[in-house]
Amino acid sequence: MTPSMMLPQDPRLRLLTAFGAVLLVSQIGGLVTALSALAAAAALTLAQPQRPGWRRLVHLEGFLILLFVSLPFTVPGAPVASLGPLTVSAEGLLLAATLGAKVSASVLVLTLLLGGLEPARLGAALAALRVPETLVRLFVATARYRVLIGDEARRLGEAMHARGFTPRTDRHTLRTYGWLIGMLLVRALERAERVEEAMRCRGYTGRIPRLAAPRPAAREIAAAGLIVASAAALLMVDRL
Amino acid sequence: MHIPDGILSAPVLVGGAVAAAAGVGLALRRIDERAIPRVAILAAVFFAGSLIAVPVGPSSVHLVFGGLMGVMLGLGIFPAVLVALVLQAVLFGFGGLTTLGVNTFNIALPGALLGGLLGPMIRRASPPGAAALAAVAGAGSVVGNGVLVALTLRLSSPDYAPVASVVVATYLPLVLVEGAITAFAAGFLARVKPDALSPQLT
Numbered sequence A: 001m002t003p004s005m006m007l008p009q010d011p012r013l014r015l016l017t018a019f020g021a022v023l024l025v026s027q028i029g030g031l032v033t034a035l036s037a038l039a040a041a042a043a044l045t046l047a048q049p050q051r052p053g054w055r056r057l058v059h060l061e062g063f064l065i066l067l068f069v070s071l072p073f074t075v076p077g078a079p080v081a082s083l084g085p086l087t088v089s090a091e092g093l094l095l096a097a098t099l100g101a102k103v104s105a106s107v108l109v110l111t112l113l114l115g116g117l118e119p120a121r122l123g124a125a126l127a128a129l130r131v132p133e134t135l136v137r138l139f140v141a142t143a144r145y146r147v148l149i150g151d152e153a154r155r156l157g158e159a160m161h162a163r164g165f166t167p168r169t170d171r172h173t174l175r176t177y178g179w180l181i182g183m184l185l186v187r188a189l190e191r192a193e194r195v196e197e198a199m200r201c202r203g204y205t206g207r208i209p210r211l212a213a214p215r216p217a218a219r220e221i222a223a224a225g226l227i228v229a230s231a232a233a234l235l236m237v238d239r240l
Numbered sequence B: 001m002h003i004p005d006g007i008l009s010a011p012v013l014v015g016g017a018v019a020a021a022a023g024v025g026l027a028l029r030r031i032d033e034r035a036i037p038r039v040a041i042l043a044a045v046f047f048a049g050s051l052i053a054v055p056v057g058p059s060s061v062h063l064v065f066g067g068l069m070g071v072m073l074g075l076g077i078f079p080a081v082l083v084a085l086v087l088q089a090v091l092f093g094f095g096g097l098t099t100l101g102v103n104t105f106n107i108a109l110p111g112a113l114l115g116g117l118l119g120p121m122i123r124r125a126s127p128p129g130a131a132a133l134a135a136v137a138g139a140g141s142v143v144g145n146g147v148l149v150a151l152t153l154r155l156s157s158p159d160y161a162p163v164a165s166v167v168v169a170t171y172l173p174l175v176l177v178e179g180a181i182t183a184f185a186a187g188f189l190a191r192v193k194p195d196a197l198s199p200q201l202t
Helices: A011-026 A031-047 A060-073 A089-114 A121-130 A133-161 A171-201 A219-237 B010-030 B033-049 B066-092 B101-122 B125-156 B157-171 B172-192
Strands: A080-085 A088-089 B053-056 B059-062
Touching: A011 A089, A011 A121, A011 A219, A031 A219, A031 B157, A060 A088, A060 A089, A060 A133, A060 A171, A060 B066, A060 B125, A080 A133, A080 B033, A080 B066, A089 A171, A089 B066, A089 B101, A121 A133, A121 B066, A133 B066, A133 B172, A171 B053, A171 B172, B010 B066, B010 B101, B010 B157, B053 B101, B059 B172, B066 B101, B066 B125, B066 B172, B101 B125, B125 B157, B157 B172
Parallel strands: none
Antiparallel strands: A080 A088, B053 B059
């Protein structure tokens, strides 16, 4: 069994597997089971031929840092150490470590299963999973325009830098960025009008034909089932 | 701001998903086929804008544009935010899958409310007036987002209560920057392309 066979290839299965696994892992409460989930996700990541995206684990929102730093102090329990008037509780450390393991495991699962997925294929998978047609088309179109508008934003940014703009904490920076967004919006809206007219010229009726996706192979369904069943088993052990 | 997978309790996740689905469903019924490119392109602009890091002292903040989206898209902000969050999860691996509903609701609701409330006044005002009102929408949507994130954490577990009570304070730099940039962007639009400031979903 090659490493890539451990993951389903069908985008529909990937979506369902990722959602199921992450949902189950997110409800784990104990440190040992949370660390097991993290270890399993890390092992699966390491087994893949492509370079693992560990960098994504480093991304932390501000309030998460606040949560991890403060939980050891704010959760009541057996004191382990004291820092002036503050005491670190064993329960708090345990909770912070458990949350950290669950969050990291989820990010790895997400990256593993959805990371390399092309937005157009993902859109087709969403449609096959009965997501409303309008929402699917919105998703596919946004994925496409994101690239176009990103290029436009880069061009405008380069033009600003060529004229000596350096972002600082001042009124000038805020106004420049405000106008940059305004300009992006004006150009983007004009593009939207052109696109809409061009599409109607070609008889666009609100539906784009999509190829029917083949049934996933039994092996893929088994791979998906194995991942979700492992997550379910961990949650069951956790609840015992 | 995004809450990742693995933090929230099941009832909060389900509640968030149901609330977001209601908002998205309501919006989808109002969005005409022909308005899809407009909503998609605006969602893409806001996605690109959220990648700009505005320096605040030694640190920096990333913009959300909830207020501006609310004014320009009305209820359309719900699907626009949902789609942008899915893209972020797929492309960069942050945000979360189980928290998509909660995060969509927390960002879109303040924007939709402020856009609905202040939008008509912004469209009637002169460019400086529009900018001032847009500042309120921009700053207010970040405050609203912060309050909802705090509420989400507090409802999930009593252990999160101490953090929930200070989380809004960490939003303060973003409140000021977002208010200012939304004001400049809306002032610019009011002068250059005033009809951009109204949600045209049909």
